[in-house]
Amino acid sequence: MLGVSTFHAPPLKPSLHSLLKPSVPFSFSLLTTTTAASSSRIRKPLVIRAIDAAQPFDYEAKAALEFRNSQKLKIAIIGFGNFGQFLARTLVRQGHTVLAHSRSNYSDAAKNLGVAFFPNADDLCEEHPEVILLCSSIISTEQVLLSLPLQRLKRSTLFVDVLSVKEFPKSLLLKVLPSDFDIVCSHPMFGPESASCGWNGMPFVYEKVRIGEEEQRVARCQKLLDVFEREGCRMVEMSCTDHDFYSAGSQFITHTVGRVLGMLMLESTPINTKGYESLLNLVENTAGDSFDLYYGLFMFNKNSLEMLERLDFAFEDLKKQLRKQLFENAGKVQILQDEDYAGLLRRAQNGSALLLSSRDTRSHDVAKLNKYKSNNSSQPGNSKLKIAIVGFGNFGQFLAKTIALHGHEVLAYSRSDYSDVAQKLGVSYFNDADDLCEQHPDVILLCTSILSTEKVLKSLPVQRLKRSTLFVDVLSVKEFPRNLFLQHLPPDFDVLCTHPMFGPESGKNGWKGLPFLYDKVRIGGDESRTSRCDQFLDIFSKEGCRMVEMSCAEHDWHAAGSQFITHTTGRFLEKLKLEATPIDTKGYETLLSLVENTAGDSFDLYYGLFLYNLNAMEQLERLDLAFESLKKQLFDRLHGIYRKKVFKNEEKVSVLPDRSLLPEESEDTNVVSSSNTVDIN
Structure with missing residues (x-):
């Protein structure tokens, strides 16, 4: 705001010049030049108006600006796929400077997000980012980390990973990075699908693995964590070991169930229950993740294999329970009604001699x-x-x-x-x-x-x-x-x-x-x-x-693919004795709610859904096949990787000349010829 002051000059002392000439009225102003035309005006007292050009200094605004700037980081995202871009949007919106590097060319996507993209890792590292954010897949993390020109970074750079497993990256970062680098292992337990409406309430797990004692490095680490806390994340500080233990019982199970149900090609029906809709949402959320992510959860979390086996045993136990009740009831009814077994099953599956079960019938008996x-x-x-x-x-x-x-x-x-x-x-x-x-x-x-x-x-x-x-x-x-x-x-x-x-x-x-x-x-x-x-x-x-x-026929067709599947999923998960963890995802909370709702129903209800719905057996078989198919995918991939690792020199071995079963002996019979030894490590 301009400050204007008015100055009234004191009367001038008479000078020699004024004594010689008659007095002439005049006015003087710093803002107005006196002209001959204005000399005829009525004489006014001398007035000086001055503009104070100095602006009021807003110390609070400047301090706030300096504070905001001090909270900004230069963050380099390594791996600029879906998840890297997902994080970049929020980082840019919060005002951080974001750089990116990836094996694929995402320069257009980076430009749209306001991110500087570097096809060459050396160029990116020479920008001296304060934080390196590893957003690569679990499987490629080691290869990506080893390819980075660490010598071009500042010695105190902070490395952060966002993998869904934690013990593996922690060990890798401690092994590969020089001791000068800081390390934070983190897991934002959400993604583009589950956090499409914001991060508020979503769990963010982290462990400060290695942070220098200098105030600047401690503050830098906190600035990074503030990115997620500012968005409303539920911040959970936890060791990498504890994370993997809880994650195997929650995240891996959630992804496994979602993938198995995804193989069934479940669809919305006119009679969706809340439980079935929660399963459809679970399938939708997990379907957006690559198989590499799921395989990484299995391969790089030592607790996952045990959970897969427990899930397998629980499903088998549920099927065994159904078979046991089927044969027990079959024996009782056979004794009471003196029916042959085939007639019994026909009676149990149809409830009467009126058979309305074929798909052809359903197509005519429409909803x-x-x-x-x-x-x-x-x-x-x-x-x-x-x-x-x-x-x-x-x-x-x-x-x-x-x-x-x-x-x-x-x-x-x-x-x-x-x-x-x-x-x-x-x-x-x-x-x-x-x-x-x-x-x-x-x-x-x-x-x-x-x-x-x-x-x-x-x-x-x-x-x-x-x-x-x-x-x-x-x-x-x-x-x-x-x-x-x-x-x-x-x-x-x-x-x-x-x-x-x-x-x-x-x-x-x-x-x-x-x-x-x-x-x-x-x-x-x-x-x-x-x-x-x-x-x-x-x-x-x-x-x-x-x-x-x-129609009743149409109901049973839809119910077998929704209600029976929902109850089956809830019942075999109940056998795992799942519990809430400090790092529950929305998907896992869905499974816990499903277990709670189905556990309140008697087994007779579930058994009735199985026995008296002609389509239920088919759905149970499809669920069984889907689970077996998923396990086969996992173990085939695992076998392929280990075979490649063990037999990496297979081609070299195949071109060697034939050898005898016993090693050739040199002139000194106690010395084995080195030409016949093959290193397969």
């Missing part, structure tokens, strides 16, 4: 994904239903709470005594099925387990019900109960097959947006019967469920 429309044409006096829940366990009680809130009268019956629970929920409880049926409920809602459904249905005294009663099931498989109802219920009864694809855990915060599948298998043409069916569906529609009308 009807029409948007559900509530039917409000019901009579005012008949707006409430009398609903009898058969099977009043956890899921039956879970549904009863909401059904009662909608004003419907709820009755309940179960083999176990739940009378106290029913009373608290405002539900009428019956210990005898005949007493329940004599109440003439509008709807019979079967909430039994898959395995006990047939037995329970056969035990109901349906002759005591009204002839047009609506039967509804909520099983996780659909062809089996559909065929069971059509076979055992009189034709006058209406049949609605449904699957609320949520439970007490996933639906504890409300049902909004959760899928509810239904198939109107057999509904009478009378207005009262169609209205009753719609009234029942309105319970779920008004709770915000995503209503999906789909």
Whole structure:
């Protein structure tokens, strides 16, 4: 801001000149030149106006600028692929000077990011960067490090790696670099996919392996760490040994599961559950990483092989558990019903003699994904239903709470005594099925387990019900109960097959947006019967469920590729006893949540998904083949590398002349001819 001051001059003393000449009025100003024309103006006192050109000095702004500049680093990124460019964007945005070098030509990408690209490593090192950031792949790190002209760098340069394994680069850097160089081993546990919306909350693991004691070197190290802390990363200081131990149990398992599921070519379905969507996200995140990265996690982390073996054993144990239950149940049913084994399997897999399982059938029995429309044409006096829940366990009680809130009268019956629970929920409880049926409920809602459904249905005294009663099931498989109802219920009864694809855990915060599948298998043409069916569906529609009308055959096809795979993954991971670690990634947290959700379900539910869904066996076999294929990829690659290393002189050996089995002897029989020794190290 300009400072302007006004100066009033004191009266001048009379001089000889002024005494000789008459007095003439005049004005004098530093800003205005007096002219002859202005001499006629009225005399004004002498005024001097001065402009103070000095600007106010903002010490705070200058200090802040100097501080910001002092926090800037000159960082050289070695390996300017996807991850190197990903880090460069943030480094440039924070104002650091970024240089880059890579075997491939990324000069255009560097220019777009505001990065100076150097095709020659010598040219880059002569720029004397303060930090060398190694962003090469795990497999190529040693080769890249050995190729750098270290003599052209300042002796105290800070080397930082960002590999997904830590003991390997730590040993390598300590071995290759002169003792003057500083070393930080770090692992940003995120990438372009998982951190597409920012780094806030993402774990950043680091170990200060070797930092000089000088204040400048300590400060430089902190400046680099501040890059990630400023972006909101969760900073975790941890030894490289501890990192690799935790990482094998989290990151390697996450990538392994993601790659196995990726081989199944999983796709989104109209009946996605939250668990299945989390698996799809996991596949998407891991699919963006190269196989070299995954192989590096396996090859250069000594704990990974053990985790792979444990994963293998867990999957085999789950399959063994399924086989054991299959044969145990087969024996029981065979004794009770005197069926041959082939007939038993046919019965178990179909639930009745009605076979609707082929893909040709599915192609004709297509999904009807029409948007559900509530039917409000019901009579005012008949707006409430009398609903009898058969099977009043956890899921039956879970549904009863909401059904009662909608004003419907709820009755309940179960083999176990739940009378106290029913009373608290405002539900009428019956210990005898005949007493329940004599109440003439509008709807019979079967909430039994898959395995006990047939037995329970056969035990109901349906002759005591009204002839047009609506039967509804909520099983996780659909062809089996559909065929069971059509076979055992009189034709006058209406049949609605449904699957609320949520439970007490996933639906504890409300049902909004959760899928509810239904198939109107057999509904009478009378207005009262169609209205009753719609009234029942309105319970779920008004709770915000995503209503999906789909055939039972189509449901089982989609469910085998989503629900059964989700439960299978959760169950074999549960056998690993996975625990949260200080360096959990979002992918690993997804697996922990999946285990928690599936562990709450009984094994009978999972076994029912396997036994009573014709497509489940195929999916289990595909999962098995995918896992075996992944292991083969790993070990084939490992074998190839070791073979190349062991037989690096194979070509030289092959051109040597034939030798006898025994070494030739010289004139001195105690001396072996050196011409016959071959070095294969």
